[in-house]
Each structure stands twice: as C-alpha cells, then as structure tokens.
Amino acid sequence: MSIIDRSARAIRDDVASGRIAAADVCDAFIERAQATNPQLHAFNLIDVTRARAQAADIDRRRAAGESPGPLAGVPIALKDNLCVRGQRTTAASKILETYEPPYTATAVERLEAAGAVILGKTNCDEFAMGSSTENSAFGPTRNPWALDRTPGGSSGGSAVAVAARCAPIALGSDTGGSIRQPAAFCGVVGLKPTYGRVSRYGLLAFASSLDQIGPLSRTVADAALVLNAIAGADAHDSTASSQAVPDFTAALTGDIKGLRVGIPRAFVSDGVDPAVRAAFDQALETLRALGATIVDIDLPHAKYAIPVYYLVCTAELSSNLARYDGVRYGYRASAPRDQSLKEMYSRTRDEGFGAEVKRRIVLGTYVLSAGYYDAFYLKALQVRTLMRRDYDRAFESVDVIAMPCAPTPAFKLGEKVDDPLQMYLDDIFTVSANLVGLPGISVPCGASGDLPIGFQLIGRMFEEATILRAAEAFERATDWHTRAPSV
C-alpha cells in the first residue's frame, strides 16, 4: 500500500518503529497535495518548509531514543481558520489575506506536541460561513468525486484533502455541520465533538456558542486518535470543559449489541433524496444486524432548527466580526487623506468581506436591534431550550440518534449560490447538534452513482466514545470508507 493510502495509525506505528521516516511520509503527502491542488484547490497554503522541518525533528527525536508521540509523523492539514504562529491564516477572507497570527491555536499546539506534522491550510467558506466552500475569497474547492460539484462546506478543503489522499487527517470546525456535511459529500469520516470538549482558543470566532473544532479522517479509529490528542480543558478558553478525557480508541470494541439507536421518523421523512434515504435505511439494517435495536423517537422541535440556527449564529457572528475594522490586523481600505475613522471602518468592511459574510452581519445586526430582539433572537433562544428538552427526553430511551447527514449528495457548483435560503435549508440535519451542544459523527454509508453519501450518529453530551464505537462497528461491517476518488 502506498504511503498516501495509509491510515494515521499505520503511519504513526511505522514512524515510531523506524520502518519509515517521517520525512518520507511528509514528502509523499506534500507531493500529492501539490499535484492535485491546481485541480481541486483543497489548500490555500502548502507550507513545505515548516512541514519538512517538523518531520525532520520527529525523525531526530526518534533517532535520539525519545518517544515521538501518539501522532508521530502524521501529516495533518488545518482549516484556514485555525491560527498557527507565523503561518498565514486567512479564514478564506480578503480581510485576512496576509494575516500571520502571533499565536497558535491550542488544538494545533496539542497536535504538534503529539508529534503531528502540519502540512498547511485548507480552503473553506469565508469565516466558515457557508455549506459549499464557494464563499472563499480565493475561489471554490472542487469535489474529487465530480469536479463540477461542491465538496460541501464550510470545511470543504479539509474534506477534499483527506478524500484525495493529500493528508490522512485534517482539522475542521463545525458551527452548523461544517465538518460533518463535507465529510458526507466527500466520503470521509467527520467528527464534531461535544461543545466544550476541544478548546476554541485560536479558532477564528464565528458563533461562539456553536463553534467546535474536530477531525476529518478516512477511518473512525483515526478520528478517535486525534480526539485523544486535542480534547480537554484549557486555561485559554473558559468554555473548554474539564470533563475527564477517556482514551477514545479504547472504546472501539466492535460490539454494539443492545445499543439503542433512535430514529426521528417524522423529522427525516420529508425532502430526502431517494438515494440518501436508501443508503440511510441500509445503514440502519446494518446496525440492526450488528445487534443494535432501532427505536422510533420524536424530536418535535427539530423542524425549527434552521430558523433558530440562522438567527442565533448571525446574531453571534455580527458581534464577533466587529473586530475586523482595519486597525489591529488585516486589510484596510485605501482612502483619501481626509476620511474619518468611521468612513475607514465602513469601507474596509465593505471591501474586505464577501457577500455572504456581509449578508449575515446585516441579518445578525437586524435581529439584535431594538424592536426585533424579542421577536427573533430571544424567541430563537427559547426554541433552542425546547430543542434541548426534546433531545434530553429522547436520550432517556436511546443511546444514540441516527439521521442522514444531508438531504442530498453533493450539489453542483453554482447551483445554490444565488439563493442563500436554499443553501441554508441544506443544513437541516446538522445544525441541531450545534444548537444543543451534542457530539455528532458522519460516516460513509453509500453512494449515488459515484457521489458519496454519509449518515450521522448523535450522542449524549461528552459521550463521543459511544458514537465512535457505533461508527467503528459500522465501518467494520461495510467497505464504503475504502473507496477512493480517481483524481
């Protein structure tokens, strides 16, 4: 098996034992990333110098008899909204086109401490706002299974990097499905941990009560391996939980006998593509054959998830993105000498942000403004409570909840870009987990023609181990995760 087809775990084992040099692993993935990037545009930055230096350091440490770490020599691509000291980090926005952060995100520091090699930055929707990676200031990313289709989003570059064997692992961020949906569209595994499981320090903020960092990988075991490295409390993020972090790889026993899997039948009955429905039903049959019990459940407020999500996230982002003002970092509009500070702010933000970001800032400012706050923002937060209660009730009788990850397979480039509401509706199955904070994982479970289909397992707060165990058992029984696109 060629290096680029290997799992992170296999690479780690081979590097740690000296069967292969981290430098050779690094070069193999860099070569693949460089060869495919003109076609796919998975990467905004392939940081060859930095990656090679890190790989050489791993080889040196191993040669000196030091333990090179649980991710020794594993190349990892980072979504372009994760800060790395001195490495260009743009959020796919013109406003941060040349930004080099003075600090590194906690999740990235932990990967590096575990021996990982950072390959560079993957393309995404601007500030992670989008479901197709078309809202990037640097052009769209293409789906490696069909070049005329989107890879999903917003972590589309991360999903493509993993699917196209440019990296065994990528980190993404998931505010309303931005890890899970592109994973489903590209045929890879995507894990959104529980809110608070992973520190958000160094993640360029979008919606602070929803954002969560997580891995995309080709196997469930690799997702568990990465979560082990990045999870846990952090003095830099008061919302990072001090809950104990178990060894998630130890949960992968393959045994799901007696696991109760809840299906919100009414919620998933409408508007789902026939191929997605067939793949989802087949996935449930597989879980049943493995010994799980399928239980019908009701999530009566799930159908309100899209309005609640887009009111909450725009309110939060309108506040978070106020920091981009052309003063402390990033782009500043060039303007006449006699312009005022306020004119500079307004021009900088009009020129620096793309259409979707501006649309959302205006919407969020509107729903927070006098006269609309109660009717929209506060109301949405109350319905969010009703949604939490639905899930609490459901989890009294089931251990995990299964649903499709997206209503359709990957859609075409340009298909929804002029109709934001249609684009938002595509997030129907993913946004709930963010609103209520629950962990979710997307796993490949089928195909429509060549286009991958994924389904999603949602677990109780801080019970990533349960969804990882179920997902890995499913993976053992199927071979969807072994398919590779022919790019």
Place this chain on the structure above:
Amino acid sequence: MSAELTVADVERVAALAHIELTPEEKQLFARQLADILHYAEQIQALDTTGVPATAHVNAAQHERDDVAAPSLPVEEALAAAPDGAPDAGLFRVPRVIG
C-alpha cells in the same frame, strides 16, 4: 412581526454594523433577507411562555486563577496592523474628531 425589509432598513442596519454597502448590495440584501426572515417567522407561532432562553449550552464555565502571566509583546501585537507605529507602540488611525 412582519418580515417586510426595505432598502432603508438595510441601510440603517448596515450603518449600525459599519458596513458601507453598494446600491446593488442593498437591493439584493433587502430581498434575500426578507426571504430569510419570512422563513424564520415560523418560530413565532410557537408558545414559549415561561421557557427560559439558552444562550449557551455549557453551564459549567470556569475561570482561571487571577495570576499575572506574560502577554503578547507590543511589537508582536503591532506586527499585523495595516498602519502600526511600533516606535511609539501605537496603532495609527484616521482622524476621529472632525
């Protein structure tokens, strides 16, 4: 609550957010945001009397001890500024008072 959204509304809100939109953007956003708000109005039919708001799902936030620690050196904090004045230790901005 009506989801009528006029170009004047978009102008007012964009001014609050310090974004200078083009006339085309104002027209487009008025139409698109009206669509989105109209869709969002469905939640207003729900009875939420007495239901508390969930602004944040993680109740157990913790604060660290109030201990002084090194922070970003001034020259690093200024390094990414579009118009920094590192010798003075300042960010330079256009005039504030006319």
